Amino acid sequence: MGKIIIRCPKCKKKMKISDKPAKYRCPSCGEVYKYTALKKVVGYPGKVIAGIFQTGRDIVTGIKTKVTMAKNTTKYMKQVKKNMKADPNWSNVKKEENRMKEAEKANKKSVFDRFKRK
Numbered sequence: 001m002g003k004i005i006i007r008c009p010k011c012k013k014k015m016k017i018s019d020k021p022a023k024y025r026c027p028s029c030g031e032v033y034k035y036t037a038l039k040k041v042v043g044y045p046g047k048v049i050a051g052i053f054q055t056g057r058d059i060v061t062g063i064k065t066k067v068t069m070a071k072n073t074t075k076y077m078k079q080v081k082k083n084m085k086a087d088p089n090w091s092n093v094k095k096e097e098n099r100m101k102e103a104e105k106a107n108k109k110s111v112f113d114r115f116k117r118k
Contacts, residue, residue, distance in 0.1 A: 002018070002019045003016050003017065003018055003019065004016070004017060004018075004019050005017075006033070006035070008026040008028065008029060008031055008033060009031065009033060010026065010029050010031040011026060011028050011029040011031065013026070013028045013029075015027060015028075015033075017033075017035060019040070020035075021035055021036050021037045021039075021040060022034075022035060023035070
């Protein structure tokens with residue numbers, strides 16, 4: 001929480017208070033000033049408006065980042081497909097798939113295995 005400067009409603013002198021809703025006493029006249037959340041918002045519309053604009057900028061930046069990432073992913077996937085069409089053994093994915101199929105065939109039990117003696 002930062003400090004803000006306000007004017008005393010009674011003596012009109014400046015007083016420095018923290019930026020949180022509470023009761024403050026004027027050092028000059030002793031008047032108690034109640035600083036509320038509503039006064040905080042109404043007294044500083046510039047901060048609220050700046051916050052709204054910052055939120056808008058953050059949303060736009062997030063959208064731009066996601067669009068850029070989607071474009072880069074699409075570009076990468078096109079490159080991968082192009083390489084796989086040119087050379088099917090470009091990656092070890094196909095080899096690994098074939099190995100897994102062979103392992104499944106080897107581990108598969110036939111109907112006659114139930115009748116064999118152990």
